[in-house]
Structures are given as C-alpha cells and as structure tokens.
Amino acid sequence: xxxxxxxxxxxxxxxxxxxxxxxxxxxxxxHKVLVQKKAGFEAGFYDDDYINSGATIINxxxxxxxxxxxxxxxxxxxLCEVKMIKEDQIIFTYLHLAATKELTNGLIxxxxxxxxxxxxxxxxxRLPLLAPMSAVAGRMSIQAGAHSLEKNQKGRGLLIxxxxxxxxxxxxxxxxxxxxENAAIIATxxxxxxxxxxxxxxxxxxxxEMFGDKIIPEQxxxxxxxxxxxxxxxxxxxxxxxxxxxxxxxxxxMLKLMKRGSVIVDVAIDQGGCVETSKPTxxxxxxxxxxxxxxxxxxxxxxxxxxxxxxxxxxxTLPYLVKLANKGYQKAxxxxxxxxxxxNVHKGHVTYKAVxxxxxxxYVNPGDAxxx
Numbered sequence: 001x002x003x004x005x006x007x008x009x010x011x012x013x014x015x016x017x018x019x020x021x022x023x024x025x026x027x028x029x030x031h032k033v034l035v036q037k038k039a040g041f042e043a044g045f046y047d048d049d050y051i052n053s054g055a056t057i058i059n060x061x062x063x064x065x066x067x068x069x070x071x072x073x074x075x076x077x078x079l080c081e082v083k084m085i086k087e088d089q090i091i092f093t094y095l096h097l098a099a100t101k102e103l104t105n106g107l108i109x110x111x112x113x114x115x116x117x118x119x120x121x122x123x124x125x126r127l128p129l130l131a132p133m134s135a136v137a138g139r140m141s142i143q144a145g146a147h148s149l150e151k152n153q154k155g156r157g158l159l160i161x162x163x164x165x166x167x168x169x170x171x172x173x174x175x176x177x178x179x180x181e182n183a184a185i186i187a188t189x190x191x192x193x194x195x196x197x198x199x200x201x202x203x204x205x206x207x208x209e210m211f212g213d214k215i216i217p218e219q220x221x222x223x224x225x226x227x228x229x230x231x232x233x234x235x236x237x238x239x240x241x242x243x244x245x246x247x248x249x250x251x252x253x254m255l256k257l258m259k260r261g262s263v264i265v266d267v268a269i270d271q272g273g274c275v276e277t278s279k280p281t282x283x284x285x286x287x288x289x290x291x292x293x294x295x296x297x298x299x300x301x302x303x304x305x306x307x308x309x310x311x312x313x314x315x316x317t318l319p320y321l322v323k324l325a326n327k328g329y330q331k332a333x334x335x336x337x338x339x340x341x342x343x344n345v346h347k348g349h350v351t352y353k354a355v356x357x358x359x360x361x362x363y364v365n366p367g368d369a370x371x372x
Contacts, residue, residue, distance in 0.1 A: 004068025007039035014042035014306035017072035027054030043306035082106035120342035132312040138182030156261035172232040179238030230257035244354035
C-alpha cells in the first residue's frame with residue numbers, strides 16, 4: 001500500500017501522523033510511505049530521519065493525496081484538504097464529526113473511507129486510540145488552568161497548591177474518564193483540593209483506590225452541581241460521549257455563580273464542549289472572558305507538546321495502521337468489530353450512528369457497508 005503523511009495545517013498543530021520509527025515498520029513490511037517535506041520538523045523529526053526510515057519526501061501535499069491509498073493524519077482534514085481526498089481513499093485520523101457538520105458533509109461527498117481514531121474501541125469498550133491524547137490533554141488542563149489563574153492572565157491570582165498556611169485552589173473535574181484521571185494526577189501532585197464528578201459509582205471507587213483521600217469523589221446524580229461549580233477556582237470539563245457531541249453540563253447562568261477570575265478549561269471542546277459558553281480557541285490566543293470567568297478552550301491541546309503527543313499517539317495507532325495496510329480495510333475491519341467501530345463514513349454513507357443522528361443523515365450499519 002502507498003501511505004501518505006501530509007503536514008498538519010490546522011492552526012498551531014505541530015504533531016505528525018507517523019514517527020520515523022513507525023515509517024520504518026511500514027516500509028520493512030513492503031509498504032511505500034510518502035511524507036510531506038518538513039511535516040515533522042516542529043515535533044523534532046527531520047526529513048533525513050524519514051528518508052533513513054525508507055520514506056519518500058514530497059513537497060506538494062496535492063501529490064501526497066493524489067498518490068496515496070491511505071492518508072494518515074492527526075487532526076481532522078481541513079476543508080482545503082477535503083477537496084484533495086479521492087473516492088475510495090482511506091482516511092485514518094481524528095475526525096470528531098459530531099461537532100463539524102461541514103466536514104461531515106464534505107467527507108460524505110468525497111466518497112472516501114473515513115476511520116476515526118476516537119471511535120475505535122477495545123474488548124472492554126474503552127477507546128484505545130483516543131486515550132493517549134486524552135491523557136496528554138488531561139495533564140495539560142491543569143498546567144493551562146494554573147497559568148490562567150495567574151493575575152496577569154485575568155485569573156483570580158491563585159497558586160494551585162497554595163503556600164504554607166494558605167489554602168490551595170479548589171479544582172472541580174467533570175468526568176472521571178481518561179481526561180479526568182490524568183487531570184487528577186497533576187492536580188493532586190500540585191496539592192490542590194480536587195473534586196472528581198462522574199455518574200458511575202464504580203468508576204469513582206476505582207479513582208478513590210488510585211488516589212485515596214487526595215480526591216473528593218462526587219457522584220453526579222447525588223450532588224448539587226450549582227454549588228460545586230460556584231466553589232470552583234478551576235473547572236475542568238472532561239466529559240465524553242463516544243463519537244457524539246458533548247453534553248452541556250455547565251450553563252451560562254451557572255457562570256454567574258462562579259467567583260470572578262475563576263477558570264474553565266474545556267477539554268471536551270473537540271466534541272463541542274461541555275460548557276455552554278465554550279468556543280474553540282488556539283494556542284496562540286487560548287483564552288477569553290465571559291461574565292468575568294476565564295475560558296481556555298484550545299481544540300488541539302496536545303498539539304502544544306507535539307513530540308510527546310506524536311510518540312504517544314503512534315504507540316496506539318501503528319498496530320491498526322499495519323492491519324489496514326497489510327490486509328486492506330475490508331478484511332481488517334471485517335475481522336475486528338472493535339476496529340470496525342472506527343468507521344464513520346464509507347463511500348458517501350454515514351456509518352456511525354451518533355453522527356448520523358446529530359445531523360439527520362441516514363445511518364448505514366458499518367458491517368453492511370464494508371461488504372459493498
């Protein structure tokens with residue numbers, strides 16, 4: 001197979017779809033890999049590294065899209081890239097389609113085969129290709145929140161861990177999944193007062209086993225969320241419904257309960273955000289103010305640490321890409337129902353129900369789709 005790796009063009013996105021070691025794995029198996037010139041530069045991977053791993057360096061992204069059977073990316077195709085996608089081409093990347101109607105329609109029109117990292121599952125129903133970036137984003141959420149709490153960032157002027165004789169910041173983490181767990185790792189390490197909210201009692205028990213009395217577990221149907229939000233110095237939104245738009249748990253009216261200069265870090269912004277007042281921002285201009293509350297809503301948080309993120313992502317995605325390249329998508333997906341769960345769009349049809357439902361498209365069962 002011919003595998004293409006274009007340079008990421010989303011604003012301030014510096015990750016790359018494949019590391020040189022991943023390229024070597026693929027070329028050793030007889031596949032051809034095309035990498036756009038300087039695509040890995042900002043993550044510390046240089047063209048010579050890719051050449052030494054067997055890749056061909058291509059300057060023109062149009063040629064990569066035109067010549068490749070599989071396109072491997074990190075972020076969703078931008079609209080100018082969608083125009084370059086060919087019929088029957090395999091697109092393997094994060095898509096987050098439930099939050100992007102225009103992209104969904106563009107991919108349908110392209111008649112390509114679109115496999116989303118974020119909806120691939122494992123035998124326990126977890127999301128193994130989303131988990132690495134969720135872990136990075138969760139850890140970064142506390143770093144970003146700590147910086148945003150500083151007075152020169154329009155925050156409350158608080159140090160998350162407090163000081164001798166001074167109380168630490170109060171952190172509320174919405175969602176006890178991978179984002180929430182990793183946010184708690186950093187927040188407890190900084191000695192903050194940490195509340196973790198989740199609907200699952202079993203998951204909260206797991207987190208208590210991990211963190212002991214360093215966290216305060218809060219079951220969502222047994223708490224007064226208004227009160228918890230009002231007391232938060234830093235609120236981290238880490239709620240996920242796989243493949244679907246994030247639920248709006250924090251309303252605009254609830255912001256009025258919060259203290260001036262408190263901070264919201266909405267990690268769920270890739271899926272529309274779990275705060276009503278959230279809107280996507282960038283690393284270059286990461287925050288804005290609504291009702292005196294600082295909002296940090298960077299839609300590609302792990303892109304700020306591209307080297308760490310690219311290594312972490314490739315550890316998870318490479319085995320799936322090898323299956324795709326070795327077997328072709330029909331066999332690779334057909335013999336693995338968990339991999340099949342990643343198929344979101346197939347030759348003009350929506351094959352992920354949450355995406356079909358949110359935009360009113362006809363849903364086609366992915367197992368039936370790949371037989372055609």
